[in-house]
Amino acid sequence: MIPHGATSADYIIVVAYFMGITLFGVYFGRYAKGTSDYFFGGQRFAWWLIGFSSIATMVGSYSFVKYSEAGFSYGLSSSQSYLNDWFWVPILLIVWLPVLYYRRIQSVPEYFDLRFGRWARLAATGFMLVYLIGYIGVNLLTLGKAMQPLMGWSVMTGAAVTCALITAYVMAGGQTSVIMTDLLQGVILLIAGLALFAAGIWQAGGLTSFWAALPQDHRYLFSEWNRPDNFSFIGIYVQDGLANSAAFVLMNQGMIMRFLALRSIRDARKMAVLWILVLSPLAAIAVSGAGWAARVLVSQGQMMTSGERAFIDAAEFLCAPGIFGLVLAALLAALMSTADTLINAVAAVFINDIYRPYLAPSKEDRHYLLVARLVSLGAAALGLLLVPVMSRGTIYHAHAMFTAAVTPPMVVAILLGIFWRRFNQPAALATLIGGGALSMLSFAPGLDNFLLRPFSFDMGPDSYAFTRALFGLVTSGVIGVSVAAFTRPQPLAQLLGLVAGTQLDAMRLYKGGAPNLNDGRIAQGVIRIDPALGEGFTVAVPSGIRERLRERPGDMAYICDSRWWLGGLRSFHGRLADSGSQDGQPDVIRITPEAASWSGLRDGSPAWVEKIC
Numbered sequence: 001m002i003p004h005g006a007t008s009a010d011y012i013i014v015v016a017y018f019m020g021i022t023l024f025g026v027y028f029g030r031y032a033k034g035t036s037d038y039f040f041g042g043q044r045f046a047w048w049l050i051g052f053s054s055i056a057t058m059v060g061s062y063s064f065v066k067y068s069e070a071g072f073s074y075g076l077s078s079s080q081s082y083l084n085d086w087f088w089v090p091i092l093l094i095v096w097l098p099v100l101y102y103r104r105i106q107s108v109p110e111y112f113d114l115r116f117g118r119w120a121r122l123a124a125t126g127f128m129l130v131y132l133i134g135y136i137g138v139n140l141l142t143l144g145k146a147m148q149p150l151m152g153w154s155v156m157t158g159a160a161v162t163c164a165l166i167t168a169y170v171m172a173g174g175q176t177s178v179i180m181t182d183l184l185q186g187v188i189l190l191i192a193g194l195a196l197f198a199a200g201i202w203q204a205g206g207l208t209s210f211w212a213a214l215p216q217d218h219r220y221l222f223s224e225w226n227r228p229d230n231f232s233f234i235g236i237y238v239q240d241g242l243a244n245s246a247a248f249v250l251m252n253q254g255m256i257m258r259f260l261a262l263r264s265i266r267d268a269r270k271m272a273v274l275w276i277l278v279l280s281p282l283a284a285i286a287v288s289g290a291g292w293a294a295r296v297l298v299s300q301g302q303m304m305t306s307g308e309r310a311f312i313d314a315a316e317f318l319c320a321p322g323i324f325g326l327v328l329a330a331l332l333a334a335l336m337s338t339a340d341t342l343i344n345a346v347a348a349v350f351i352n353d354i355y356r357p358y359l360a361p362s363k364e365d366r367h368y369l370l371v372a373r374l375v376s377l378g379a380a381a382l383g384l385l386l387v388p389v390m391s392r393g394t395i396y397h398a399h400a401m402f403t404a405a406v407t408p409p410m411v412v413a414i415l416l417g418i419f420w421r422r423f424n425q426p427a428a429l430a431t432l433i434g435g436g437a438l439s440m441l442s443f444a445p446g447l448d449n450f451l452l453r454p455f456s457f458d459m460g461p462d463s464y465a466f467t468r469a470l471f472g473l474v475t476s477g478v479i480g481v482s483v484a485a486f487t488r489p490q491p492l493a494q495l496l497g498l499v500a501g502t503q504l505d506a507m508r509l510y511k512g513g514a515p516n517l518n519d520g521r522i523a524q525g526v527i528r529i530d531p532a533l534g535e536g537f538t539v540a541v542p543s544g545i546r547e548r549l550r551e552r553p554g555d556m557a558y559i560c561d562s563r564w565w566l567g568g569l570r571s572f573h574g575r576l577a578d579s580g581s582q583d584g585q586p587d588v589i590r591i592t593p594e595a596a597s598w599s600g601l602r603d604g605s606p607a608w609v610e611k612i613c
Contacts, residue, residue, distance in 0.1 A: 013325030021181055022165045035368045039106065039348040040260045044560075044599075045179060047267035049567035051274035053179045054258050055283055056186030057341045058248065058275075063287045064193070065142055068311035071291025074231050075218020078291060082284035083221070084241030085276045088249050092276075093269045095418055095500045096250060101265045102506035103497045108251050108414070109353040115417050115498045116428040123432045124410065125353045128253060131406045132346045133379060137386025139339040144387060159387050163339070167380040170343045178340045179261060183567075190279070192327050193286025199318040200293020204300060213296040226457040234457050235466030239404045243469035247407035249276075250414050253349055254341035263558050263568055264612050290314040339383075346379035347372040404465060405443070408472025409435030416480050419500050421492070427484035435476030442468055507613050511556055515613040520550035522610045524562065525589040529603045533592045537574035540590040541609060549611045551576050556612040559589060561601060572599040573612070 036043070070078035105111050109128055113121035140159040147158025169177045204210040211219070226232045248255060262268045294314040297303045305313035315327040351372050360367070413431045416423040442451045442464075452464045455471045497506030507515040523545040533540060539557055541549070551557070553576055560571035572595050589609055591601065601607060 007321040007324075009322040010325030010328065013322060014328050017329040018162075018165060021185065022169050024169075024181055024184065026169045026177070035351065035365055035372060039344070039352070039372070040257055043261060043573065044263055044571045045261050045267075045568040046564070047262060047270035047274065049183055050179065050258050050262055050267075051271045051279060052186040053182040054186075054255065054271070054275050055279040056182040056189060057254055057258070057338050058280065059186075059189055059283050059287055059338075063283075064189075064290070064311050065145065065308075067284075067287040068289075068291035068294070068314070069307040070231065071288035072295045072305075072307040072310040073291075074223060074228075075214065075295070076221050076288075076292065077218075077223040077231070077233075078288040079281075079284035080222050080233070080236055081240040081244075082280050082287075084237060085245045085249070085280055088245055089272060089276055091415075092249050092272050097259060097265060097268045097272070098503045098506055099418060099498060100256065100259060101268060102503070102510040104510065106260070106352045107253055107349050108256060108410070109349065111417075111498070112413070112428065115495070116425040120425055120428045120432070121353065123429060124413075125349060127406065127410050127432060127436065128251070128349050128353075129346065131247070131251070131410070132253060132342050132349065133382050134386065134406065136339060136342045136346070136379060136383030137389070139342065140383050141387045143339070156384075156387060159384060163380050163384050166340050167343060167377055170340050170376050170380075178344050179258070181340065188329065190282055190286050192329070193289055194282065196315060196318060196327055197285060197289025197293060200289065200296065200314065203302070203318055204293070204296050210293075210296050213299045214292070215295070215299065218292075218295065226459050226463075229459040229462035230465070232457075232459060232463065232466070235459070235463050238470040238473070239466040239468075243407045243411060243473060244403045246411040246415070247403065251407070251410045253345035254338075257341075257345060257348060263560070263571065263573070264610065293318070339380075343376050343379045343383075347375040350375045350379075404467075404469035404472065405439045408439065408469055409476045412473060412476040412480055416477075416484070417499070420484070421495055421499055422489040423480065423484045424487055424490050426487045427480045430483040431476050431480035434479040435472060438475045439468065439472045442471060511554075511613050513554060516550075516552055516555050516611065517613075518550035518611075520611045521548050522608050523548040524606070524608050525587040527559075527596070527601050527603060527605050527607050528588045528590045529593055529596045530590040531593055533577070533590060535594055536592060537572055537595045537598075538577050538592050539574040539595070539609065540577050542586055542588060544586045545589070545609065549609065551611045553577055558610045558612055559591065559595075559599070559601070559607055560610075562606040562608050570600040572601075576611075 067078050067081070099105065099111070103111075103114065105114070107128070109121045109124040112124040140163055141155070143162045144153075144155030144157070144159035147153055147162065148155055153161070169181060201207055201210045204213060223231055223233045223236065226234055229235075259268050259271075262271060290311040291307070291314070294303070294305050294310040297314070297317065298305060303313065303317045316324055319327055351368050355371060355375075356363075356368060360371075409432050412435065413428050416431070417428065438451070442448050448464060449461065452467055452471055455474070456463045456467045459467070496502050497509050504515065523541070525541065525545055530540070539559055541551075549555075549557070555576045556573060557576050558571065558573050560568055572591075574591065574595055589607055596602070
């Protein structure tokens with residue numbers, strides 16, 4: 001059914017958004033000159049840009065529909081999934097990000113290779129591809145369901161059309177296109193979601209009237225401990241707060257690529273704080289607000305709707321013609337912004353963990369770039385084929401069941417790997433294979449009740465979609481710890497930079513020498529392209545800038561166009577060289593022609609330089 005309140009202006013805005021965001025993403029394909037750009041955006045971007053881009057990735061295609069439905073049915077507790085991420089911040093900032101950044105790890109399976117060996121990498125690659133492609137399927141399913149009432153299409157048609165548009169700009173520009181489109185989409189979806197909630201409060205007669213019309217049991221931020229079965233606190237906590245949130249910050253290849261697209265570890269930490277502690281709570285309100293507003297307006301007799309249609313019906317009721325189209329565009333922003341990241345992530349895992357190391361080593365980079373684009377197309381097609389398989393039941397439970405089954409073995413293996421030095425290759429393989437097998441067995445009729453009931457906290461089978469995560473975490477952990485306790489640990493020399501407490505070793509490996517831990521300041525200057533510096537990405541600065549940076553020749557540095565609103569698009573990493581005297585040129589930053597060509601920095605343009613390590 002097409003929304004009866006939609007006007008031609010709404011449809012024009014939606015179609016214009018579709019075409020505009022696709023062309024916007026294709027435009028940034030000009031920055032994808034190699035696989036480093038295609039997968040990691042050249043590792044050049046600023047923290048604020050990646051923060052807003054990441055919130056668009058986190059607010060997936062299912063989020064507005066899924067959490068508005070939960071908000072309509074259960075009230076403010078629909079936000080609890082987004083409020084459980086904060087305790088992952090120390091692990092992310094202090095341990096995981098330095099491991100990824102300083103060891104130059106391009107994927108989670110590569111970490112498993114460095115930490116546990118080739119067979120662990122292959123097992124992790126299998127888990128990762130199942131996770132990512134299944135996640136694409138969940139997102140495309142919601143694409144189709146959202147487009148069905150909007151355009152009158154079948155679920156499969158809506159998923160196929162939008163999937164084709166997403167794939168077009170992902171194939172063109174890879175990670176740079178994904179980051180820039182998701183930046184725009186992140187801003188749009190936050191503004192639209194928060195504005196829709198504010199409009200609901202105003203329509204209800206103000207905050208006091210809104211609160212009075214909200215049912216008593218809808219006023220709590222967290223649901224009851226183990227009731228109702230399919231939306232209890234403990235079920236959501238172990239599935240969303242533990243398994244899914246850990247997977248998102250530790251193993252989701254799309255987010256790993258976002259971290260590695262940042263220009264420095266300092267910016268990565270700033271981005272993580274902004275993303276988890278500031279933008280995530282705002283996103284919780286943005287995606288649930290329509291459901292809360294719809295429930296209040298139904299209580300007041302102003303409208304009629306159901307949980308599944310809460311978002312669309314509330315948006316249609318509250319918005320004037322044209323504005324409704326903008327809100328639908330925000331829904332499309334969420335629809336597209338996670339799928340594009342996942343498609344790009346599948347290409348990265350396939351190229352870096354299968355194709356390049358095992359199938360076609362030592363090829364030219366342009367060959368890998370071509371294959372990556374073709375794999376992006378294939379990943380989108382596989383995700384589309386999963387849409388009919390995942391179309392049973394609600395989107396909320398389809399997502400919960402999928403992530404609870406797939407993520408626990410990988411999450412346990414990563415956490416034990418980075419925190420416990422005794423955790424070794426046999427233990428990692430046992431965790432992945434054994435934990436994964438038990439998770440699959442928990443779906444077998446008859447066995448599901450036997451295996452999952454002890455973890456359901458007196459809830460019934462309706463809770464198994466959530467409590468399967470706790471079952472997976474506990475069993476995977478028991479297997480991993482048991483095997484590690486009875487097998488020989490790895491030599492410490494193999495663990496440097498890969499476990500907690502060895503960050504300085506990781507920095508030494510990153511730089512190729514002793515790290516410079518002097519806390520220098522960012523220095524301003526003017527770019528001069530100097531062919532005398534030779535080839536590569538060498539940078540030379542005068543003594544005044546050297547003193548401000550507190551640098552030494554050989555240090556790693558980041559050079560960026562001083563216009564902050566570019567977000568790092570014109571920048572590069574280089575190695576500082578002895579600059580000579582440069583008398584009369586106290587603020588000149590000399591770079592090689594190769595660095596200028598790659599970064600887009602021009603002779604005479606203002607720039608700043610920052611010492612990395």
